[in-house]
Amino acid sequence: MKLKKGEEIEQSNIFTEIVLDNLSREELIDYFISINEKKFRADQVYKWLYSKSADNFESMTDLSKSLREKLATGTRLTKVTLVETTKSKIDGSIKLLLKLEDNNFIESVILKDSTRLTGCISSQVGCRMGCKFCNTAKIGLIRNLSSAEIIRQIQRVNEVALKEYGKELSNLVFMGMGEPLDNLNNLIKALEIILDENGMNFSHRKVTVSTCGISNNISKLFKLKNAPNIAISLNATNDETRNNIMPVNKKLPLNRLLEDIRKLPLPKRKRITFEYVLLKNINDSLEDAKRLIKMLHKIPSKINLIIYNQTEDSKFEQIDYDNVLKFQKILTDAGFSALIRKSLGADIDGACGQLYANYLKKRGKYVD
Ligand code: SF4
Structure with a gap:
């Protein structure tokens, strides 16, 4: 036009x-x-x-x-505007729709559990990583968020947390829309402010950057005065499966990814979190659990087992809870910390992999 x-x-x-x-x-x-x-x-x-x-x-x-x-x-100054909130009737989590100055939209989520209010933060409008289990991937990458947009987003999320729960966010996870390490410079600039005691003053122990595994950029996070926690979205125990569900693996196969992770200058007591979305008949066999043990050998790690949120047009199926427990037991018997992550916000399309499910509808409704 x-x-x-x-x-x-x-x-x-x-x-x-x-x-x-x-x-x-x-x-x-x-x-x-x-x-x-x-x-x-x-x-x-x-x-x-x-x-x-x-x-x-x-x-x-x-x-x-x-x-x-x-x-x-x-x-x-940068403006990020709250346009809509949706609250989960099941667990009280809240999804926010936020409008950027160029009429693009992002979504963020407040995840509520018994002790924490966690802001699940977006780093890009869309994402180009193409993970097959993820709704955000369907719209591709529209653009990176600026560092100011990341910060303003957190401020809006915090305001909603205060209004709805009477307290501020305790934790942040960069696990919303986008691959944070695909927007490295703006992410680092935002993290410097988030972790600065004169800035937003979050403890580095309470901030997590989740990545599909752009390992050369992970190491750059350790140049920050205090590195945040790192979570790797792993989701497979062999290249064939990971290539199929996470195209990024074709560029950086599992062996190289894990080799790079072993070389990270992890401070004492810091562990890498491995996220593992369990997909029925894809990556959930007991052999997968045993391979996972071998793969993570000598990496200070903890494992989050995530139950896939099946939606109407899902390509994948959710696994039975009994099988999640069996998978977990193999890991814990081998001495790993393996938590089953409660899927918060599933009824508001705010759970893992569901953000931007209604992108086009929302855009049509709120664009000026
Ligand atoms: S899971 Fe994360 S990295 Fe993969 S496509 Fe979705 S937003 Fe991007």
Whole structure:
């Protein structure tokens, strides 16, 4: 569609202005110095943006009026808007639909269990990894989220958690839409703010990045002052099966992936989580359980067994709970920590692999 003249000007302004909340702390300081402002002013703004979730300059009341006006003229802040929430009648989990400034949408989920409120966070609009058990894969990759969009998303999720449950998120998992390590630079920039005590102040023990296994990028997370937890979405014990359900395996076969994981500079007491979605007659045999034991030998690990959420158009079937228990027993008998992960949010399409199930419907309903 051709834009009218006025719209062109408006669009170009958006993209040439400095997006202040897309800057790292160091970049923010550099920017303030470049406009002849003191470093401590940058620190004040940083605090407003990330520990007080400010989304406009007027609310930054300890800055002078002239500085607020200067910032409002030369820069802008990112907007991520909550458009809809859906609450699970089964377990109280909440799915959020969020709108981005370019009329794209993402979904996030608040997973509620007895002790934790976990924000399941998206890193991309769509995903290009093509995992066969995942709804997000069906729309392909539309674009990466900026670091500011990741942060604003978390702030919106936190606001809903406070409103609905009277408390803030305790944990974050990058397990929503997208492959976080396919958007590495923006992820790292966001993580620096999430884990910074002057920023969002999450403990690195409470933040998990889940990946289908882009191993050369996993090692880059260990350059952060405190690396988050790492979860690998494994889901198979041989290349043939993994190639079929996770095309990424064709580029990085299991042996190489595990070899790379063995080389990670894991701090003491940190373990890698292996996610294993059990798919009936695909990867759920007792031989699979035995192979898994051999594969994870000498990797400090814990295993999450995930029961597949079967939907109307699913290609895969859910396995019987008895068989999940048998699979688990083989692992625990061999000394592994293997938890069966309760599938939260399944009735709201908010469970693992279900995000963006209704993408086109939602987009049609809420686009301006
Ligand atoms: S499971 Fe994760 S990595 Fe795989 S297609 Fe879905 S969103 Fe992408």
